[in-house]
Amino acid sequence: MTDELPRSPLAGVTFAAPFVRELPFLAMVDLRAASFPHPLPGPNRVGSVEGRDVLWLGPDEWLVVGPPGDAPAIETLLRQGIGDGHGSVVDVSANRTTLSVAGPHARDVLAKGCSIDLHPSVFAPGHCAQTLLARAQVILRQVDAEPTYHVLVRGSFAPYLAEWLADATREFG
C-alpha cells in the first residue's frame, strides 16, 4: 500500500472539449511470446484474456490493458500462461497514459493528425494501430461505435499531445 497518490502526466490539465478526457493509471503489461495458451489477437486487432483487453503490437508482442492497479494480477496471469516457455512479461503501466476521444467529432479531430483511414468500413471497434498522432507516436484503438477512441501515448509526449488536442478541438467547442 502506498501512501503517495500517483500523479498522471496530465494532472492539472483540463480539456476544453468535453469529448476529450484522460483515463490515467490504466494497467499495461507488455507481453512477448512465441506461443501462448489463450488465443491472442492478430495484426491490428484487440482481443481479450481473462477480461483484460489485449492489443496486438507486433508478430510476437501484445499490450495487455486492465483497470488501474491490475498490473500485478496481469503479470501473474501472463507468467502462468507462458509457463516454462520462452516469453517476456514487463509492467509498462507508467510508460503511457490514455486519452479518450469520443463522439461525433472524434474522427474529424483525429484526422487532423492521423493519416490512417478511420472510416467505419475500414477501422472499427476492436481495431488498433500504432501510428502517429500529430508528431507523437501513439497506439490508437477504437473502443465502440459511438465512436470512442483511446489514444495511448508516452507520458513525456502527453503534455504536447494534450496541447495539440486542445488546438485541434477548438473548432468543435
Added chain:
Amino acid sequence: MRLPAGGRIDRNAPLTFSVDGVTHTGYRGDTLASAMLAHGVLAGPSIHFGRPRGIVAAGVEEPNALVQVGPEPMLPATTVELTDGLDARTLAGRGRLVAPNDGYYDKTHAHCDVLVVGGGRAGLAAAVEAGRSGARVVLADEQPELGGSLLSAPDTWEWLDTVVAELASFPETRVLTRATVFGYYDHNYLSIAQRRPGGGRLWHVRAGRVVLATGAHERPLVFAGNDRPGVMLAGAVRTYLNRYAVRPGQRAVVCTTNDSAYATALDLLESGAEVLVADVRPEPPALAGVVASAGGSVRSGTVVAGTDGTPRVASVLLRGPDGRTETVHCDLVAVSGGWNPVVHLHSQAGGTLRYDESLAAFVPDASRQACVSVGSANGELDPVHALWTVPAEDGAWDTHFVDPQRDATVADVLRATGAGMRSAEHVKRYTTIGTAHDQGKTGGVATLGVLAEALGAGTPGPTTFRPPYTPVPFALLAGRDRGALHDPARVTPIHSWHVARGAQFENVGQWRRPWYYPLPGETMTEAVLRECRAAREGVGVQDASTLGKIELVGPDAGEFLNRMYTNAFAKLPVGTARYGMMCTADGMVFDDGVVLRLARDRYLATTTTGNAAAVLDHFEEWLQTEWPDLRVYCTSVTEQWATIAVVGPLSGRVVGALGAELPPSFMSFVDTTVRGVPARIARISFSGELAYEVNVAGWHGLAVWEAVMAAGEEFGITPYGTETMHVLRAEKGYPIVGQDTDGTVTPLDLGMDWIVSKRKSFVGRRSLRRPDTARPDRKQLVGLLPVDPDALLPEGAQLVAPGTPLDPPVPMIGHVTSSYRSAALGRTFALALLRSGRDRLGQVVHAPLSDRTIEATVTEPVFYDPEGTRRDG
C-alpha cells in the same frame, strides 16, 4: 460597368472595399477582379517596363492583376473573394511576404474511393455518378461555388442546382469548395489547399481513383500591343458578363481562332454592346450568321494586328485576308487563341501528354496512376485554327507579349533562338518565360508555339508540370506545426517542479532537461559552480529520468549482452550493476550505460538520453537479422521509471532518511520502497562521488522527488542540471558519447582499453583489430589545462602544435570536445581529442582563436580523485 440585372452576385449584400486606398463598392459573390472591372480599376503596372495592364482572365490563370491583401502577397485578384472592408494593393508583378502570417492554418487527412478534381460540368457528372453508387467521394473545386464554366452560362443554372442538391444528399460524398488540388504524388496521394475564413486548411488525400475534371484555360493571341488594358480573354469576358453582371466594354472587337468566342459575342450583343468579330479562319462558321442576326458583324480571315490607346485600348488595327488594314475604335478586345486543357495534375502524376493538332494544345495521353481525365481537361473542345503569332505592320516583335507577367515578348524568344537555343527548357531559363506566379498558364503553350514557329519545327515541343498547381502559402504548409506545436517537448514527470524552481532548460533531442537552476541574480557560471560544489561537498540531486531504459528478458539475455557490449555481462551477479560500452560494427563507440541484472534471466540496460530509440533499434536489428536463435526479448521501459540521482558525500544520509533499504556496495542495487512506493535504488555514480539512483514508477516521480528534497533540506540539498552533470563527469574524465565522441572514436582512443574484452566476441571486435585502429597517431582523449587557469577553451576549438604558422591550410592536430570551469579544481579545464594524444602528455598545445591564442598543457583526462576514493563517501 455593372449591368442593372443578372449575374450570381447578391445585390442585397453590397460590400465596401478599397484598392490602393480608393474605396469602391461591390456585392457578395464578386471577386475582387469583377468588382475592380465594374469600376474600371486597372491592375498594377508591368514588372519591368511599367506598362499599364488590365485584368485579362477570370480565374487562377490571370497573368496581370496581382494584389497584396494583408500578409498575403501576389494573389490574383481573380481568385480573391470580395469581402466587406477588403483592403487590396495592386502590385507591379511582385509582392512582399509579410511575416508572421497569423492566419489559422491547419491540416487534415481524408480517404476516398473517388476524388473528383473540378466541379464543372464533367466533374459534377462524375461525382454524381460515383455518389449514386454509394462510393466514398470527395469533390474538390477551387471556386466558392460549384459549377466551373457553367457559372458563366445562365441557361445551365437550373441543372446545376439540381446536381448540387443531389450531391449534398449523399452521406459519403464530401464537397470541398475554395479547395485547390495543387499536388498529385505517387500512390494517388494528393494535396488540397482550401481557403477558409481567416486562414486555410491543407488536405492530405488518399484516393482509390482520381477523376481529373480540371477544365481548360483559354490562350491569348500574340499581336502587337496585346497587353494593353482592355484586351481580355473572350471566355473571361463572358464570365464577367454572366456570372458577375459586369460588362468590361461597350464597343467590343472579338478576335478568335475557334467557335467558342461566338458565345461571348452573342452575350455581349445581348447586353447591349456593339460587337465586331474578327475570325482568323478564312471561312465563316455557321455561328457567324447568328451573330449577324443579333446585330453584330463578322469578318473572316481577319486578325487584330495591333492596338492603340493610352492607357486603355481605344482602337485596333484589323488586317483582312487581302492584307489591307483598317482601324476600328473599340474599348474591349476579347481574344481566343484556343484552349489549353488543364493537364497539370495529370502530368504531375506521371502521365504523358500528346500534342493535338486540331486543338493546337497538349492533351492527356497515358496515365501512370489510377486516374482519368474527363471533359475539357481531356481535350473535349472546339477545334481551332492554330495561330501563334500575328506580325505587326512595322515588323517589330517587342510588344508581342507571350508572358506579360515577366514582360517577355516574341522578341525575347527570337533572341534566345538567335543565341542558338533549341530546347524549351533553355529558352525558359534565358527569357524567364513561364517562371512567374502563373507558371505560364496562359502563355506557356503560346510560347512553345512561337518557339516551334521560330525554329521551323512544325509542332510545339513537349512540356511537363510540377507541383504546386497554384502558389501555396508557407503558412498553410506549416499548419499548426508552429510555436509550441512545432516539435513535441518531451518532459519528465518532475518537469513542473523544475519550472517552478526557475530552471533554465536545455534541449536534448526532444527532451527538455533542466540545464541549471540559477538563484536570483546568479549567472550561469555562478550557478554551475555552486551546484558542482554542492555535489562534491554536500549533496546534489538531478532528474535523470530521460535516460533510456531497456528491459531484456530471456535465458539468453546475458549472452546477447555479451555480444552487444565490449565488456561481459553473462556472469554479472544478480543484484549488481556494471558500466558497459557498445560499438557499432565498425568498432566505433556507439553508446554507453549501466546494466543491472534484475534476475537470472532479466537485465535492465540504460542508454544515453539521446540514443534510447537507436539502441533499442540496434538490439532488435542484431536479434532479428543475425541471432534469431537467441531467446531474449527487449522492451523499452524508459518512461516506466522516473530516475532521481542523489549525489554527494551526504547522499547516503538523505536516501537513508527516506526510510528505504540501501544497496550494500558500489554498483549494487536493491528493490525496496520509498514512502510506500516500490523503488529500485542503485549505487551508481556518474560524478565520482557517493551517489544513489532512486527509480520509481513515473507517476510517483514528482512525489518521491519532493520527498528527497524534504529529506535533504537539512543537508542543503541542491538540485543540479545537465551542465553541472557534465562538469562533474568531465572532472573524472568520463566521456559523453556524442560530445567527446563523434562516430570515429574507438574505446581504445578513449583510453578505455580495460572495457574491451579480449576473451569474448562482440559487435565491432573485428574492426578493432584493423591496423588503422591501432595506429599510434589516432586522435586520443586527453585532458587540457589552460596555462592561464582562468582561460576557458571554446568547445570545438581546433588545436595546433606550438610554432605552427597560421596561414591556411593550418595543420590541425585535434579539437576541444568539452570545456568547463571547475569548482573543485579552482580553474578551467577541458577534454580534447588529440592526435597521438597520449604521447603528448606534458606538452603544450595551442588553440588559435580569432582574437587570441590559448595555450594549454596536455594531461591525463582524469582531473579529480584519480584513485576513486570518493565514490564510497
